[in-house]
Amino acid sequence: MAYWFLRGLGHGIVTTRYPKAIDVWTQTLPTPPAFHSDRLTLALADRLVAVCPSRALAREADELVVDLGACTACGRCIDEGRGAVEASGVFELASTSRERLVKRVRIGGGAG
Amino acid sequence: MSEPTADQLRRRALALFGRSLHIRTVDTGSCAVCESEIRLLSAPPYDLHRLGFFLTPAPRHADLLLVTGPAVRAMDNALLKAYEATPDPKAVVAVGACALGGIYEEDGLVHGALDRVLPIDVYIPGCPPSPLALLQGLLVAVGRLEERVAALSFDLVAEAER
Numbered sequence: 335m336a337y338w339f340l341r342g343l344g345h346g347i348v349t350t351r352y353p354k355a356i357d358v359w360t361q362t363l364p365t366p367p368a369f370h371s372d373r374l375t376l377a378l379a380d381r382l383v384a385v386c387p388s389r390a391l392a393r394e395a396d397e398l399v400v401d402l403g404a405c406t407a408c409g410r411c412i413d414e415g416r417g418a419v420e421a422s423g424v425f426e427l428a429s430t431s432r433e434r435l436v437k438r439v440r441i442g443g444g445a446g
Numbered sequence: 447m448s449e450p451t452a453d454q455l456r457r458r459a460l461a462l463f464g465r466s467l468h469i470r471t472v473d474t475g476s477c478a479v480c481e482s483e484i485r486l487l488s489a490p491p492y493d494l495h496r497l498g499f500f501l502t503p504a505p506r507h508a509d510l511l512l513v514t515g516p517a518v519r520a521m522d523n524a525l526l527k528a529y530e531a532t533p534d535p536k537a538v539v540a541v542g543a544c545a546l547g548g549i550y551e552e553d554g555l556v557h558g559a560l561d562r563v564l565p566i567d568v569y570i571p572g573c574p575p576s577p578l579a580l581l582q583g584l585l586v587a588v589g590r591l592e593e594r595v596a597a598l599s600f601d602l603v604a605e606a607e608r
Binding site: 351352356357360363366367368369370371372388389390400401402403404405406407408420422424425426427428429430431432434435437439440443 | 491497543546547548549561566567568569570571572573575576578579581582583585586587590591593594595596598599600601602603604605
């Protein structure tokens, strides 16, 4: 029998928790974009939509619709929109609802 | 006190798997990068066994299906057989941007998104999702972690105001 299992029985713990503090190296993982909404313009939003290879970005009137489920974290929108777009640093994106993975960012800022 | 809904009952049943969950992976036409990340789950830095998760080769022994790929139509039969062979209560986790409908349009070859074929419990985005993201998704599936993404707006101005 595996040693960890015996040791776990001895301590009354068989399984352990998900790490509380995430390793430093995870900061280098490719992550979906986050937007400085006040620096977005309609023209820039359209350029971002055009450069997205996986249909993760779309523009609806004055909102940029970001589908995190479709995003491959390729970083092309971050290159295109330097200053207005940066990596979000969030990679723990699991969701029980597909709709909750679709985010709406108000172009030009303001409550949305 | 009101009767629990079917969804609440399912959540409670899945919570019973919290310390021992067996996982069967199904590939519906993925490029195999998701698989390489799933394989890494048993490597020492991630070590899914310490969390009580185990990979099993048979759907009949599994509690959870970890499905990758854009649901190619050629896999319909095998996928549904695997789903039906998995005993209830069971969970289905869609892994990667293909399975979530990001890469392929629906056409004669692919469904384009896994939720057109099976009911999905947890969606794990990423191309591919990091093994840590997979672990978080599995823990969300059994109710041991809350999902983070619901509270995030991905609008840095709105985040700064909070």
